[in-house]
Amino acid sequence: MYISLDFESKEPIYTQLVHQIIAGIAKEELSPGEALPSVRSLAADIGINLHTVNKAYQQLKQEGFILIHRQKGVVINPDGVPQADESYMEKLEANLHPLIAESICRGVSKDEFLTLAGQLYEKFKQKEGEV
Structure with missing residues (x-):
């Protein structure tokens, strides 16, 4: 890496x-x-x-x-990363909160925000060399 x-x-x-x-x-x-x-x-x-x-x-x-x-x-971690629990979801919400607020202030629509989030998510799911 x-x-x-x-x-x-x-x-x-x-x-x-x-x-x-x-x-x-x-x-x-x-x-x-x-x-x-x-x-x-x-x-x-x-x-x-x-x-x-x-x-x-x-x-x-x-x-x-x-x-x-x-x-x-x-x-x-040989057992893999611990799965999301309530504590992680609270942390995720806290991290997303200011990003969403700023996006709204800057005129980014919900669809634009969700599209970008979806595209980034898919990039992480793609294997090396896939298109």
């Missing part, structure tokens, strides 16, 4: 890293049980501070995307 960070973005580097790893899992570019680079190795490979990678890995661990073993290292 290729990781591309925008060092000029207002979004923190660790958040970008978390989002890209989650996207890799969603697109099935990363499989359950697959090893990820160590904190030190990934930090060196992409040229960022190891504490930034550690923060991203800790967040991914808390959310159930990865497991961190002392001997095996960092792996994608």
